Amino acid sequence: MKKKMMLVLAAITAVSAAYAVPAMAEGVTLNVTTTYAGEDGNAQNYKDSVAAWEAESGNKVEDSSATSDEAFKSRIVTDFEAGSEPDVLFFFNGVDSNQFVEQGKVVSVDEIREVYPDYASNMKDDLLGASPVDGVNYSVPVNGYWEGMFVNKEVLEAAGVELPTADTTWDEFLAACEAIKEAGYTPIAASLQEIPHYWFEYAIYNFQSPETHNTVPESVDDEYGKAWVDGLNDIKALYEAGYFPENTLTATDAETFQLFTGDKAAFLIDGSWKIGGIAEAVDDIENFTVVNVPGKGDRKTTDEIGGLSMGYYITRKAWDDEEKRDAAVSFVSFMTSDEVVSKFAGVSATALKEGAAPDTSEFNPLQVDAIAYTASFTGISPAVQDNLSAAAREPIFADMASIVNGDVDAADAVAAVLEANAE
Amino acid sequence: MGANIYKNKKLIWVFLLPAFLFMLVYLYYPFVQNILNSFRHIKYMGTAGGDWNSPWYINYTKLWADPKMRIALKNTGITIAATILGQVGIALLLSLLVSNIKAGSGFFRTVYFFPIVISATALGLLFNLVFLYDKGMVNQFLQFAGYLDRESNELIDWKSKHAMFTMLMPVIWQYVGFYFVILLTGLSGIPSELYEAATIDGGSKWQQVRFITLPLLRNSIGTCVILAVTGALKVFDLPWTMFVNGMSNTWLTGTYMYSKVYSDVDYASAIAVVIVLIGVILSALVNRIFRQNDDYQV
Numbered sequence: 225m226k227k228k229m230m231l232v233l234a235a236i237t238a239v240s241a242a243y244a245v246p247a248m249a250e251g252v253t254l255n256v257t258t259t260y261a262g263e264d265g266n267a268q269n270y271k272d273s274v275a276a277w278e279a280e281s282g283n284k285v286e287d288s289s290a291t292s293d294e295a296f297k298s299r300i301v302t303d304f305e306a307g308s309e310p311d312v313l314f315f316f317n318g319v320d321s322n323q324f325v326e327q328g329k330v331v332s333v334d335e336i337r338e339v340y341p342d343y344a345s346n347m348k349d350d351l352l353g354a355s356p357v358d359g360v361n362y363s364v365p366v367n368g369y370w371e372g373m374f375v376n377k378e379v380l381e382a383a384g385v386e387l388p389t390a391d392t393t394w395d396e397f398l399a400a401c402e403a404i405k406e407a408g409y410t411p412i413a414a415s416l417q418e419i420p421h422y423w424f425e426y427a428i429y430n431f432q433s434p435e436t437h438n439t440v441p442e443s444v445d446d447e448y449g450k451a452w453v454d455g456l457n458d459i460k461a462l463y464e465a466g467y468f469p470e471n472t473l474t475a476t477d478a479e480t481f482q483l484f485t486g487d488k489a490a491f492l493i494d495g496s497w498k499i500g501g502i503a504e505a506v507d508d509i510e511n512f513t514v515v516n517v518p519g520k521g522d523r524k525t526t527d528e529i530g531g532l533s534m535g536y537y538i539t540r541k542a543w544d545d546e547e548k549r550d551a552a553v554s555f556v557s558f559m560t561s562d563e564v565v566s567k568f569a570g571v572s573a574t575a576l577k578e579g580a581a582p583d584t585s586e587f588n589p590l591q592v593d594a595i596a597y598t599a600s601f602t603g604i605s606p607a608v609q610d611n612l613s614a615a616a617r618e619p620i621f622a623d624m625a626s627i628v629n630g631d632v633d634a635a636d637a638v639a640a641v642l643e644a645n646a647e
Numbered sequence: 648m649g650a651n652i653y654k655n656k657k658l659i660w661v662f663l664l665p666a667f668l669f670m671l672v673y674l675y676y677p678f679v680q681n682i683l684n685s686f687r688h689i690k691y692m693g694t695a696g697g698d699w700n701s702p703w704y705i706n707y708t709k710l711w712a713d714p715k716m717r718i719a720l721k722n723t724g725i726t727i728a729a730t731i732l733g734q735v736g737i738a739l740l741l742s743l744l745v746s747n748i749k750a751g752s753g754f755f756r757t758v759y760f761f762p763i764v765i766s767a768t769a770l771g772l773l774f775n776l777v778f779l780y781d782k783g784m785v786n787q788f789l790q791f792a793g794y795l796d797r798e799s800n801e802l803i804d805w806k807s808k809h810a811m812f813t814m815l816m817p818v819i820w821q822y823v824g825f826y827f828v829i830l831l832t833g834l835s836g837i838p839s840e841l842y843e844a845a846t847i848d849g850g851s852k853w854q855q856v857r858f859i860t861l862p863l864l865r866n867s868i869g870t871c872v873i874l875a876v877t878g879a880l881k882v883f884d885l886p887w888t889m890f891v892n893g894m895s896n897t898w899l900t901g902t903y904m905y906s907k908v909y910s911d912v913d914y915a916s917a918i919a920v921v922i923v924l925i926g927v928i929l930s931a932l933v934n935r936i937f938r939q940n941d942d943y944q945v
Contacts, residue, residue: 298908417892476775625895
């Protein structure tokens with residue numbers, strides 16, 4: 225018995241030792257965290273690219289990528305606080321990055337270029353996504369995003385409504401919604417309780433212009449504050465007119481998306497990343513297209529929301545580690561090379577000097593339409609919500625139901641946002 | 648060694664120490680830290696507390712004026728009442744019925760206990776489908792039964808029109824089995840001679856329940872009520888899965904605290920402190936009502 229016990233213990237010790245001893249120095253192991261995980265359309269591209277870099281460099285990637293949500297953002301903040309941040313991080317370049325930028329825990333692109341002059345030299349510097357803290361570039365973006373209005377053509381045809389074009393006005397859009405509703409369909413697929421973000425952006429954009437949209441108001445009474453209030457009241461008007469799904473205040477985004485792909489709803493405002501989801505969810509992708517979101521006021525219908533909101537950061541911890549510095553720079557350079565960026569970009573914008581060169585031969589009809597859609601842009605503005613902290617977004621995004629059903633006044637909600645943002 | 652092991656008290660401490668350290672590190676330290684956090688300004692979730700709030704008790708005055716907190720407290724009160732009546736009440740009824748049958752009691756024990764072993768999140772997703780607006784099980788059934796007009800696709804938005812019922816029904820359903828098992832165990836401890844004597848004296852079934860079973864189950868029922876009250880104060884996962892962000896004003900203290908964790912950390916800490924305080928007060932109250940009574944010991 226004792227002998228058997230000794231053998232078992234010896235085996236356990238041997239296995240433990242094998243795991244405890246680091247792999248022989250074949251290369252460096254980088255800890256990398258990105259949002260290319262879960263349902264992200266580029267999750268597989270990311271895996272393939274990491275494998276290609278590992279094969280090329282002989283280094284390893286210890287990946288802890290996760291779906292982008294508030295829990296993920298919180299994890300990143302906690303990691304930086306606890307000193308367990310990754311070596312390379314693909315993360316937002318808006319206010320969500322303020323904490324680690326303020327603490328000097330990531331390295332600026334300029335500092336990296338002092339040692340590696342070619343770092344991100346294939347990118348347009350003014351599009352890298354400067355930090356709101358000091359206006360300095362810390363991250364290198366891969367693919368950008370745009371937001372547009374996806375259309376279910378079959379629903380429009382059944383309702384006898386023409387496909388919106390680059391010239392469609394807001395009033396014409398409302399008339400189309402009324403006709404669609406009269407025909408027994410839901411005009412707009414949106415879950416105001418879960419994802420009111422897209423409608424918030426475009427509704428307030430309608431009272432602004434590409435030059436002014438990305439500005440957080442200083443007060444509810446200034447020009448921008450009034451635009452926000454007017455925009456929210458427009459969403460309320462759409463809700464009261466019955467253009468959103470009947471259960472928009474309780475439905476999930478998945479439910480309203482199903483209305484759209486199930487030929488029960490006509491319009492869906494969403495991001496460029498939704499193309500893959502639509503293609504997967506429907507049998508006939510030709511039945512779907514993407515068009516400009518009808519505008520009014522100073523905003524032309526062809527002025528859209530888009531930008532480059534995320535990028536690769538190299539952390540100070542990795543930069544100060546001589547063994548890891550080269551590998552981190554090599555990894556980011558590889559992942560932001562023209563070839564890889566073109567693969568990730570698909571139909572979205574990039575910061576590449578030469579522009580992306582995606583393989584369009586394999587594009588589906590919706591992707592082809594998306595190329596035409598992006599070509600129609602006369603103006604583009606980043607989403608202003610990226611300038612707001614999570615606490616500041618809450619009075620509008622978590623409380624949209626109260627705003628549209630009249631429990632909370634739009635002006636009070638905007639005032640609450642600005643108060644929280646000032647803290 | 649022998650009986651010496653009982654005389655050497657040091658050994659007892661050796662065995663108690665690991666569990667005590669575990670509790671100290673993972674329960675008492677975070678608890679005290681959470682109280683301190685509720686008085687400090689914390690900018691991001693995961694960051695250390697910064698300066699003291701000005702005034703230091705501001706989160707508690709904010710709580711007092713917060714309409715959502717009032718909704719959460721009201722809904723939590725409703726949840727407590729529903730769990731006591733629904734969970735413990737139904738469990739008591741079922742346990743009385745099952746204890747009176749000879750064959751098949753094992754089957755019913757398993758059937759009633761089964762929901763406990765399913766994760767609350769999975770149950771939340773399941774009931775999301777049950778109460779789904781379009782093509783949900785309940786709405787389809789009501790259309791089939793003719794209560795809703797199938798031609799015009801008339802539907803009920805359960806999460807809006809009957810939000811509290813839709814949220815509490817699965818919560819109650821899930822935990823009935825838990826209290827059922829506790830009460831059934833309590834029932835099995837009541838000597839059958841008492842019932843035999845009551846039967847000989849001409850006591851009806853109801854009189855047996857009223858004058859023998861319920862008094863002798865008093866301590867078990869008290870335990871169940873304490874567990875139900877404290878459980879209702881903390882309930883989170885299933886309501887959050889079904890009613891994310893307190894939609895349709897379904898905030899509970901647990902869900903409201905969680906919703907604030909990422910946007911207003913120190914305020915969320917204050918809510919957590921209030922939850923603990925209410926839990927302690929209500930537990931003491933229930934303990935007082937169901938005070939251990941030796942007269943009813945068997």
